[in-house]
């Protein structure tokens with residue numbers, strides 16, 4: 095029964111929450127380390143790479159784990175939305191990568207410039223070749239601002255231009271622009287790209303937050319909010335899309351379907367879209383630009399992405415089995431996080447459930463044992479609908495809602511408790527995940 | 533309520549409060565022990581002291597709810613479905629009981645110290 099599954103996930107969560115780590119009864123959650131001399135390269139030290147390295151370090155004894163990433167700052171990206179709404183300071187989302195790297199993991203502070211899965215090696219930006227027995231690709235994705243004609247990330251915060259995805263500083267500058275807009279009211283434009291994207295709920299959350307802040311400042315009646323959706327729906331999960339449609343109607347947010355942003359005139363405050371009726375323009379006083387997203391260049395240039403001529407292949411998402419996170423053509427390569435070519439779930443919540451599966455499979459390979467760990471596509475999106483309320487939406491590959499607290503916390507209801515969880519619990523869970531504890 | 537697992541609450545509290553949870557757990561154990569010790573020392577509940585502690589406790593309950601809303605940038609108008617009210621009542625209860633016990637403890641210990649000093653004088 096469904097209840098049994100929920101309970102299992104919950105017990106896993108309890109076991110992983112660190113509670114059990116301090117009590118000997120919890121040993122089932124952390125089996126004895128497997129002895130191995132394998133060399134494992136983890137490419138990328140963001141949410142997925144750090145969580146993978148931490149877990150591998152706990153599960154293996156004697157293996158050489160090499161974490162390759164030049165980035166020194168760690169960004170807690172789910173917090174960007176709160177920063178861009180003036181609810182948290184910029185420092186809330188910034189920490190150091192080194193804080194989360196386990197002692198016995200070797201760090202290489204360079205980027206991977208090329209992947210050579212045929213010869214089982216990666217090459218770094220300085221030209222160094224690092225061979226491996228196993229590779230975990232966790233490079234995340236790149237924001238392709240260049241694909242929006244006229245866009246200039248240096249000007250975020252200026253003249254009503256926001257883009258809260260670009261980084262902590264951009265999120266803070268987006269807040270400055272949005273706050274100025276909310277003081278006067280006017281026309282605000284939101285939207286999302288037509289590519290796969292991380293946290294597909296974030297553009298919607300930001301629309302709701304802007305609506306709420308306008309109301310708090312008494313300027314909602316003077317304002318018009320428009321959401322440009324790339325497709326015919328507001329969210330990929332039909333039951334959620336329908337709920338958001340109703341909420342947008344309730345809040346008076348106008349929706350333009352099948353509008354894909356192609357360009358922007360920052361000085362004249364005009365956004366351009368490819369729409370069913372041809373090119374369309376929308377004028378704005380405030381806009382939150384969310385660019386197309388693709389796999390990083392070295393991944394796209396490698397043999398790793400899908401080769402089936404699909405949109406996924408074009409954007410370079412890595413070809414993996416969606417239940418095991420193992421590469422379909424290179425069995426010694428696993429891929430976790432945003433760069434993985436799986437349906438749905440480019441979120442930190444998916445990372446939390448993908449990483450244990452990939453690590454279980456990799457460790458089982460080394461131990462020469464079978465493994466039945468499966469990732470079912472679980473992801474979650476605490477969809478903020480105003481400051482103080484959210485919907486705790488969780489779902490899987492099959493578009494089924496998979497609430498952690500069935501019959502207690504209703505997923506499609508705007509609740510204070512869901513907001514409280516989003517504001518207080520999620521960052522702690524995320525940090526525990528980076529350390530391999532959750 | 534077959535899926536109402538106490539472990540669920542512990543998991544949620546642990547996620548919400550992190551290490552603070554254990555500080556609170558240890559704190560409440562100490563406060564409870566002090567309360568029991570006072571019961572033994574005073575051979576029962578000193579009723580006047582307890583009633584006043586309870587009154588302060590009720591205020592402490594409201595304080596706890598306000599504190600939770602303050603740290604989460606929210607207000608009473610955000611409380612929506614039944615589960616939200618459950619959370620409010622839960623936080624209020626914890627605040628009330630906690631404050632009552634702590635006030636009673638402090639008062640009892642202070643009164644005891646005065647009595648002791650009085651003995652020596």
Ligand SMILES: Cc1cc2nc3c(=O)[nH]c(=O)nc-3n(C[C@H](O)[C@H](O)[C@H](O)COP(=O)(O)OP(=O)(O)OC[C@H]3O[C@@H](n4cnc5c(N)ncnc54)[C@H](O)[C@@H]3O)c2cc1C
Nearest residue numbers: 138140141142171172206233234293431432440441442443
């Ligand atoms: C605004 C916003 C809101 C979000 N909200 C939520 C939310 O509410 N809930 C949720 O669960 N998720 C949310 N997310 C998504 C979440 O942050 C990501 O899904 C998660 O960070 C993915 O982890 P990752 O490791 O795949 O990528 P990242 O964390 O982005 O890390 C990728 C790392 O790879 C490195 N890298 C890149 N190229 C190379 C290379 N060639 N060689 C070596 N290293 C490389 C980068 O330097 C980086 O350190 C949000 C994201 C954004 C931007």
